[in-house]
Amino acid sequence: MRCEIRHTTEYRYKEPAWDSFNEVRLHPSNEARQTVRSFHLHVEPEAEITSHKDYFGALVHHVHVHEAHTFLKITAEAIVDTHPVPDPVPVPxxxxxxxxxxxxxxxxxxxxxxxxxxxxxxxxxxxxxxxxxxxxxxxxxxxxxxxxxxxxxxxxxxxxxxxxxxxxxxxxxxxxxxxxxxxxxxxxxxxxxxxxxxxxxxxxxxxxxxxxxxxxxxxxxxxxxxxxxxxxxxxxxxxxxxxxxxxxVSPVRGTYYGGGRGELDVDVRVYAEQ
Missing domain, CATH: 3.10.620.30 (C8orf32 fold)
Structure with a gap:
């Protein structure tokens, strides 16, 4: 099955925030049961993006927005092929x-x-x-x-x-x-x-x-x-x-200065071709 995924996380702040640093775990894994064909991470406003693999092998992106901002939008888009999973072997x-x-x-x-x-x-x-x-x-x-x-x-x-x-x-x-x-x-x-x-x-x-x-x-x-x-x-x-x-494995978490209490909206869409 081919799955197209669009995951949008949006924060809005009542006052300007700055030095927002977020850990983003949204990149699907490559393993026997699935193959990642493409992945793109889009961030508004402009951000510094780096990545590393964590202890458990997940690809983690670090999103750092230096300048003052009143909203932060992180959009992850992926195309993944999932493969049939065989029935488990009986075992006591x-x-x-x-x-x-x-x-x-x-x-x-x-x-x-x-x-x-x-x-x-x-x-x-x-x-x-x-x-x-x-x-x-x-x-x-x-x-x-x-x-x-x-x-x-x-x-x-x-x-x-x-x-x-x-x-x-x-x-x-x-x-x-x-x-x-x-x-x-x-x-x-x-x-x-x-x-x-x-x-x-x-x-x-x-x-x-x-x-x-x-x-x-x-x-x-x-x-x-x-x-x-x-x-x-x-x-x-x-x-x-x-x-x-x-x-x-929390999807998005981070810290920031200023901003006051932020509002969070998350939208996930998964489309599939069987």
Whole structure:
């Protein structure tokens, strides 16, 4: 599937701002499941743009606007070909014992995915050692999809996982953090993925950047599970990057002097040819 993506982030300030410095993680990743054909980053007003690859391999652009300005518009345009994802190889849960040492960073707690009895909190049954790992993770995906309600605006990027567990309403990042907490609590290496979703009206979370989980499966590798939409991450999912949690892959974040309290508008459009 060929996906054309246009992501616009616009800040407006009541007073002039200056020395605005932003980290931008919007460049889709090149990997087996997708190929980036083109990427362009446009910034208004004129800005100094540099880039580097972060610890997890994502391409990060640094946008620095020196002069005074009352608005900042960052537009990322990409064309990405996504490729079919094969079904996972059946493997018993016990096979994870031999691989956990290689993926410790995706097993330990992090600020947004703290330690806790998350399987019990979310009403998840614990697997048996001989149980099929890919099948269990799909069951977990379905369970979280049924347990929680997708509600735009119900949470913010700073909402604690425990609060989401109590109220049961949130967005894709909340569903993703919940699945990370359960998977890691059960000893499954799991990482947070930021990206885009081609919806065509039938899937949730396509109005902005989307989030899902990648779990490591012996014999298969990293495989994406989307609890917001109760599915595997296949050709409709375009990956930007991964990390331990949202903070590692937030799309745009930055600082500036002056400006007062800014207003933010984000617009994401994904078009696809199958």
């Amino acid at each position: 849960f016990s096979e994870l014992r031999g691989v956990r040492g290689r993926y410790t960073e995706f097993l330990v707690p992090s600020p947004r995915v703290p330690a806790g009895e998350w399987p019990e909190t979310f009403g998840v049954r614990r697997p048996l050692p001989h149980e099929d790992l890919p099948g269990y993770l799909m069951e977990l995906t379905s369970h979280l999809h049924r347990r929680f309600t997708y509600a735009a605006g119900a949470t913010s990027v700073s909402t604690p996982l425990a609060e989401f567990a109590r109220h049961g309403r949130g967005v894709c990042q909340d569903f993703t953090h919940a699945m990370l907490a359960v998977a890691r609590g059960l000893g499954v290496p799991a990482r947070y993925v930021s990206g885009y979703l081609y919806s065509s009206g039938g899937m949730l979370g396509a109005e902005a950047t989307h989030a899902w989980v990648e779990c490591f499966l012996p014999g298969t590798g990293w495989l994406g599970y989307d609890p917001t939409n109760n599915c595997l991450a296949r050709e409709r999912h375009v990956k930007i990057g991964h990390g331990r949690e949202y903070s590692d």
